Amino acid sequence: MLLRCGIGAALLLLCCFATNAAAAELADKLRDDSELSQFYSLLEQNPVANSTLSLRSCTIFVPTNEAFQRHKGPTHVLYHITTAAFNKDQLQKTMTSDMDGNPPLYITKNRNGDIYVNNARIIPSLSVELTNAAGRRQVMHVIDEVLEPLTASQSAKADVNNLDAMQFMQQADHLNVGENNRLRTYRSQVSLMKKESLYQAPGTHTFLVPVDEGFKLSTRSSLVDAKVIDGHVIPNTVIFTAASQHDEPKTSAAFEDQLKVTVSFFKQKDGKMYVKSNTIIGDAKHPTGVVLAEIVKANIPVKNGVVHLIHRPLMIIDTTVTQFLQDNGENGALRKFYEVIMDAGGAVLEGINNLSEVTILAPSNEAWNVSSIDNIIRDRKRMTDILNMHIIKDRLNVDKIRQKNANMIAQVPTVNNRTFLYFNIKGEGGDAVVTVEGGGVNATVMQADVAQTNGYVHIIDRVLGVPHTTVLGKLETDPMMSDTFKMGQFSHFTDQLNNTQRRYTFFVPRDKGWQKTELDYPSAHKKLFMRDFAYHSKSILERHLVIADHVYTMKDLAQMSLTTDQVVLPTFRDSLKIKVEEEAGRYVLTWNYKKINVYRPDVECTNGIIHVIDYPLLEEKDVVVSGGSYLPESSICILLANLIMITVAKFLN
Template identity: 45%
Template sequence: MQGLPNSVLPHFYNLGNFKTRFLALLERNAVANTSLQYRQMTLFAPTNQAFQRYNGEMDDSLVLFHISNLATTLTNLDYSISSELDGNPPLWVTRRRDTMHDDIYVNNAKVDISRSYQATNRNGKMQVLHVVDQVLQPLLPLSQSSGGSPVYNPNAYQFLEHSDEFNIGPHRLRSFRQKVNQLQKKEVFNADGRHTFFIPVDEGFKPTTRSDLIDAKVVDGHVIPHHVLFTQATPDTKEFKSLAFSDNVKVIISFTTSMNGKEEITFVNSNTVAGDAKHSRGVVLADIVRANIPVKNGVVHLIQRPLMVVDTTIVDFLKEKEDGPLCKFYEVIMDLGEHNQFLNELIQAKDITLFAPSNEAWNEISVQNVIRNHQKLQEILNLHLVRERLPLDAIIHNNMNQIYQAPTALPRRYLYFNVINYQNNMTLTVEGGGVNATVTQTNIAATNGFVHIIDRVLGIPYTTVYEKMKTDPMLKNRVQTHREEICIPFLITFSRACETKQILERHMIRAGRSYTVSDLKLLANETHPFVLPTSRDPLRLRVKESDKNYYVEWNGRWIHVFRPDVECTNGIIHVIDEPFVLESDIRATGGADKSRLAYNICFLFISFIFARIFEY
């Protein structure tokens, strides 16, 4: 750090963006001016851009929440530091480890580490300046109205008890306060230390029967002990144990953010990973309606509805909030009319799983063009619905020894799952109708099933055959694509014994149209084969359907079509269990055994493709 005499004040004039809002407040406040002249201090100075985004109260006392009477460098910042505002409320410090360095936050404001500065005033007192990207917003009491004394620097329970006396906008907290007192859980919010508290607002207690579902364990599920978590300072999806984490019930909490247009909305998720008869497993998602309220023993977030309480259907969840994480999906459903088939099934079904595209997923131009066709839209919606409960652990279990496929509400169409575990970070992808989507939020629980939020709309392909085989998890580990030909890495090992290019050409149908498996079945049934042109020799196929699966007959053997109708922008891929390989295709060298080579190739070819391609 640099050093200048006469306090840190001259440094403001060297930083052009400080010459207005914050400096003006600083100069008008007598306490702040006295501190600058005679005392050591730490000053957290918001930028002008921070003030442009700030919509809270603006008076001279706001400066005091940005000042501490100790000179503290970044290295010496502890988990909290007292401010000079009435009651000396703490400023909470978070060190968030990034890949390259540690970021430092004061409450919800990020410190610009490169611009920290220290100096000595004329009385030899050290002073430190830290630049932050947000205005630090204190919890302020409303004007004194009933003769009582204002509450300064409350803890979480004092805030809850006197919430009507604080400036928290239109929100009221009486329903949750009543439950806390009724269940004798006052000590949970009174506890000393560093904690994070989630308090549902009164509007979240509709229907009124919801209040009956809140017991002592649910109240505990609204508290994260020993962590002060401000939204910007906390990584998305990072999980923290709640106070409701015991032998029988285990609840973890995390934050997620979602874009609704240009607005960023932050949600809190309570995930009951182990439940009991009273507490259902799964995720409850609640919008944070007012975030980052600092209190004496941590931070409070006001949320739109109680956590842990599963009392709504999937349709209720979709329409619960006009700007919710799936509001656009609900709009698309309603565009089909209130009595459409898809909506009726969502309402009436008892055991379903919905893979719901996020708000951002509907902004794709290709998606916008397709959803105007109501018949096509009905098919697309059905592709997102599975008629059974599929929580994440069931998908993982079913996917352990094979690629798991789940039938959808669209006849003969399946969803295919892939679980990627990299450095203990698990990612679930789902493929349907040629589209591979990532599951961004799992296990949202409803009374009639589960919702998983995905980042793309299924059934509207956006990649070519070339791109699909490079990126699809089921294909990319087996297929490496070149413009001249398709090469299978494991086949290269046998390149001297196998006419690789000729075999691959046999799997590529070149015609003036694309063929779904149902199209092929009409043309090539069990008794009448159909000849399809390829780059090598004509492909004679018969097609049959058995137990909701398709099979193609080639050269006297029936081959299972494991994954039919993977649609692409320039063709269709069908994944089959065996390749179209003849014994004469194998040119054994030396003492190699032809049959053994053929067996090895077929074994490694567990899921190959036969594809129709317009062009590369």
């Protein structure tokens, strides 16, 4: 009997030892990895977590030490553990954590192949799978961010176990969501419109909730009707900011026959996250257009999805362009643009405010981080001219640009006298890319159609009017000058245009101008775009290029033309004789008795200036194509080779 008891005790001891050894197996991996030491330290102190490692299957999500350096506040170890083992392929969209109340974890697998748990990315090469002594399968995934559950504030004693989105709004004053992030105004509108069920709905949804700060305008809360509330919910999809596909529109709950609203996320280069609603089809109460809102508190997990707190309500268009610039000028997406406007004296803002209809091309904060801008930003007059180049006296959204752009690149006047912007659209629908050129700078519209009561704001990625590329760079990238660039490539004429030690004034025929020559001189036009006739192409382009120690603006040339019949300008071969006059606010160039409209004057480049003209400086006799009086160089070479072969053959015979 004593022997049996001794054997039983030994077996029990051995079992305990084996269990502890197995528990140590995963713990050892954590302890031995210096990059995971902070989480291991917290895990060691948690008896429930240690028991799970010893006795049960589990999946454990382990943040790196680097993730802890960015993390503020306490860490909830059990929120990083589930009581079932899942490798990367087995992870489910929703998983139950081991924290009190078992709040869910949400898994996102994006199109790039990345896998996220809530807002943390799994580092795939560091995942480990093993079996403990109890035969239980266990998986460890290393993640790049500490997981943060919804918790009560230190002063509150509220029970916050696994709240849904509606309960979250009701108890927000007692939760860790930031001291200034009150939700009372929006919550009261949700109750007034009897939309509680939308926030209580089971499943996995994304909820966008505006904070009280967004209702500073006293009339704004009254505009939050049932449809606006629907526009703040993305049903059946959980979107955490790091895992989101930026600028990918998602259907909101306000998407029906008579009203269609999408919502998308995007991130500024400074790291700030924004969300935007786009009312594609509106009605009398809900106008079309985009509304931007900064996310002030992101990625709050709740029982039925995720909540993001935003600084103002979506869908509501109740501010002027001026108010929008002021609202986004303090610390928002257009902070630098607003600063420059005010530094230039504020007259620009006053001018905008006096316009009944206005469109602003607003450079992003990052667009101002260009060294060439530093040299002119203190020149108040020059800066005012540049700022006015970004202002259009019209309501101009992408649909209207597309209409203007139907048959040619749209040309739109700006507040800056005699300055035009040139819009181009490539692609259709959500894939469309809108570009705008002004003063030699080609910018891409990053955020289009931000609607205001008196117009639109389009956020662009460059400051217009501050050149950043050479004459060659401009020629190569501008869709209106592609034929001239192609012709110059044949003869290597364009190679010189990258020289920053020279100053060029280049009269560039736009593509439509070359197309006109095809009708006027079909044979000559054909030869100009053949490599065998590169010599003639080069000769004609040299006539268009003025090389001097300074550039000639159209204003300069018009002024010079007042005192002489012809202005003589130095070119590569000899000289160019022209006269420039101003007619009805446009410039007209006269060459060889031909009047040619200047379509785009003064396109500035870092080493010169381009004037885009409606027709080339060309006559039919410039390209000899008849009577066999001219043969291209390649044909001459072939003829000489044939003659040599005939002579050699005769000699050998």
